Amino acid sequence: MKLEMLSISDNEQLLNSVINKIRDLINYKNLEPGDKLPSERMLSEKFEVSRGVVRNAIQKLEFYGLLKSIPQSGTFIANVGAIAMNGIIDDILQLGSPDFKSLVETRILMELKSVKFAALRRTEEDLKVMQNALDAYSKKVLNNEDAVQEDLLFHLAIAKASKNSTLNTFMLSITPEIITNFAKYHVCDDDMALSGIKEHNDIFEAIKNKDQNAAKEKMKVHFKTLYQYCYNIK
């Protein structure tokens, strides 16, 4: 069984079209935060789709914080202005193709900040978790095994130690995409992995010593190769 995601499926296309229609409705009626959407039954009739599809669309928009369904009452516009809402929906609809370059670019800028926060705020417990991730990484690399997962686990441990829940959430959310693309493009060569062990250790020591600037610099070194890759491909 393949896990291909090359073309979005029919049901996803239907879902997106309904999301688009809901957006058009909100724009047309100039609905503002707190306003009530028509009932699911009315929407399903208006859009000529089953109520289940409407429910799925609403649920997705609810995930993104744009709508709020309240049982036995209705669905309401959340505290988001019209233009921001349109931007987010645009984003939802073109989903699935965040370019790898922007992904890496964003990861790097977040890592450089989170490593500084980690150096500032890390606890002894954080250090232990990092140490474990570091050991697991080294072990895999020295056995010539693929260590992409372990590599990222070390970085996620740093993100957690940064004590910034939002930053941590974002790092977690881009991790799967990073892994997929790394595997696809074979970003990490074997020699890269070997040098990675020392680089990881340097970062770890800087965090341990609570040296923010050193931590950032060592992280920069670690991303040097990735940086070049990121800005060379188009």
Add this chain to the structure above:
Amino acid sequence: MKLEMLSISDNEQLLNSVINKIRDLINYKNLEPGDKLPSERMLSEKFEVSRGVVRNAIQKLEFYGLLKSIPQSGTFIANVGAIAMNGIIDDILQLGSPDFKSLVETRILMELKSVKFAALRRTEEDLKVMQNALDAYSKKVLNNEDAVQEDLLFHLAIAKASKNSTLNTFMLSITPEIITNFAKYHVCDDDMALSGIKEHNDIFEAIKNKDQNAAKEKMKVHFKTLYQYCYNIK
């Protein structure tokens, strides 16, 4: 009708418990990327909940990129390692309470980068959109009206001009939360709004002139008050 979100509803609690059980199952069975989850019917029987609840839980995990459902085949673990998966699920379950401090902290670091990218990559079209947002903001402020939405629209225009889709998505996703908290804590006073006009103009000019460093510095000035607020409250 109030839009209170103080306590999560019963159905949400049930949903979270099922998500937790799915996580436990994955851990217990040591399921790896590509492995197949038991069928929805088996899960609903095992967890003693209706199949619909199981479907909702799977859908939510699919939304976060952890699972992938394929019609008439089954539900599969996406390309995410066990530990990263646990981290993300932890994150999903404690949802709804990203502290304001981390939110602001993250927003600032992303803004300081996105404004540099914008200065580097902005098109003439981008400048027009920014100019419009700027005018709308000034108009509201000079009329002594609330201008939080317009303020953020200018910043979102910058994020869009940064040509980094990932960064733009993140900025969009934290925008609703920012607006809510701004309104709740009355972060923006009237005099702050007035000085904001000039600060916005300065940022705009720097982007227009493609001066990355000036853009970042002007943005820093703009966030100075917010910075202090962010680091004073606990």
Add this chain to the structure above:
DNA sequence: TGTCTTAAATTGGTTTACCACATTTATCTC
């Protein structure tokens, strides 16, 4: 024994009818 065909079982997705609660409207009492 091996390969192709075919039918039965399994799967996620969809539809339908029903539910409990909230809101609105109508009715009754004073």
Add this chain to the structure above:
DNA sequence: GAGATAAATGTGGTAAACCAATTTAAGACA
């Protein structure tokens, strides 16, 4: 006419039956 109460309507949520595609297993035939 005002307030309280009850009936009717409308709402999102839920459970069960149904669907089409897939997978699996059995069977027929060489």
